[in-house]
Amino acid sequence: MRRLRIAAILAVVALASLLASNVAAQLKSPDDVKKGLTLLVQISNDFKRQITAKNFARIPHEYQEYTEGAEALRATIKDEPADFKAKVETRLKASVAAFQKVSDMSANAPDADKLMAEHAKAVTAMNALFELFPADLRPDPNAAPRRPGGPPKN
Amino acid sequence: MRCREGFIRRGATLARRRLLFPILAILFIFLGCGLKPKPVQQVVDLHIASDGDLIAFTPDTLTCPTGALVRLTFHHAGRFVSARHNWVLTYPDQEESLTKDYLANDGVVAKDDRRVIAATPMSDKGGTVMVEFTAPPPGDYPFLCSTHPEDMRGILHVTK
Numbered sequence: 001m002r003r004l005r006i007a008a009i010l011a012v013v014a015l016a017s018l019l020a021s022n023v024a025a026q027l028k029s030p031d032d033v034k035k036g037l038t039l040l041v042q043i044s045n046d047f048k049r050q051i052t053a054k055n056f057a058r059i060p061h062e063y064q065e066y067t068e069g070a071e072a073l074r075a076t077i078k079d080e081p082a083d084f085k086a087k088v089e090t091r092l093k094a095s096v097a098a099f100q101k102v103s104d105m106s107a108n109a110p111d112a113d114k115l116m117a118e119h120a121k122a123v124t125a126m127n128a129l130f131e132l133f134p135a136d137l138r139p140d141p142n143a144a145p146r147r148p149g150g151p152p153k154n
Numbered sequence: 155m156r157c158r159e160g161f162i163r164r165g166a167t168l169a170r171r172r173l174l175f176p177i178l179a180i181l182f183i184f185l186g187c188g189l190k191p192k193p194v195q196q197v198v199d200l201h202i203a204s205d206g207d208l209i210a211f212t213p214d215t216l217t218c219p220t221g222a223l224v225r226l227t228f229h230h231a232g233r234f235v236s237a238r239h240n241w242v243l244t245y246p247d248q249e250e251s252l253t254k255d256y257l258a259n260d261g262v263v264a265k266d267d268r269r270v271i272a273a274t275p276m277s278d279k280g281g282t283v284m285v286e287f288t289a290p291p292p293g294d295y296p297f298l299c300s301t302h303p304e305d306m307r308g309i310l311h312v313t314k
Contacts, residue, residue, distance in 0.1 A: 035208055039235065042209045042305055049304065053257050065235050072207050072234035148214035148308045 036073035056110035063103035091129040098122035203229040214308035232279035253303035261301035
């Protein structure tokens with residue numbers, strides 16, 4: 001009985017990953033989607049830099065760029081099935097809201113440590129969004145910027 | 155009397171003409187030395203753009219010969235994100251110090267900054283800006299966007 005349960009769970013997991021990879025394989029513009037996701041990571045990293053540099057006045061502008069990046073991502077999936085777009089929209093809105101919270105905090109009571117903690121939550125929300133996309137299209141939010149003519153700088 | 159005056163005038167004219175020839179000869183020799191045709195400066199047109207809305211240059215490497223007059227055109231190919239971009243060329247050992255300053259001063263490029271070889275004005279999305287400069291001595295020169303100095307970088311290879 002126990003073995004049967006484990007087998008059933010494994011079958012469900014396998015089926016789920018198969019479905020996910022199917023959605024992935026069927027994306028109409030995977031390159032554009034990859035760029036859209038990378039853009040969100042780049043903007044998120046800019047948030048982090050501004051917090052580290054204590055350029056708090058700049059953070060609302062970064063939030064505006066994140067909302068524009070969200071629009072860019074929406075444009076890359078505009079021809080995808082409605083149910084997939086709906087799932088993306090839910091998590092995209094959640095990540096936008098999370099970055100808005102960072103922005104609001106920077107305006108009200110700027111504190112670098114608190115902002116970094118809030119930014120980490122926003123990155124978690126962003127990663128939840130990325131999970132809807134195939135693994136090979138997901139950028140690494142912690143990857144160092146690529147350097148021309150050489151490996152990423154550490 | 156008339157005849158004598160005429161003879162004297164003709165003689166003076168001849169003497170002047172004889173003097174004129176060597177003077178002109180010397181003049182041409184000197185002028186000839188100084189008027190060597192200047193080598194015409196090679197003009198090189200380079201084109202670079204942002205990778206759509208991404209914070210990256212495409213291409214991220216450029217090449218030109220040393221001494222050339224470079225006419226660089228930068229196109230901001232973004233459609234969604236309002237971030238502004240520019241193209242700033244610097245010396246190999248100045249990249250990190252410029253990055254630090256640009257992160258602190260919101261990407262403002264000072265006109266008299268000796269670390270900067272050339273820089274375009276800022277461009278909004280969809281815009282195109284240009285800069286002209288003489289290519290420096292051979293070597294690899296980094297370029298970056300002053301508003302995104304960590305992510306948006308490239309290399310200008312200056313050849314012999």
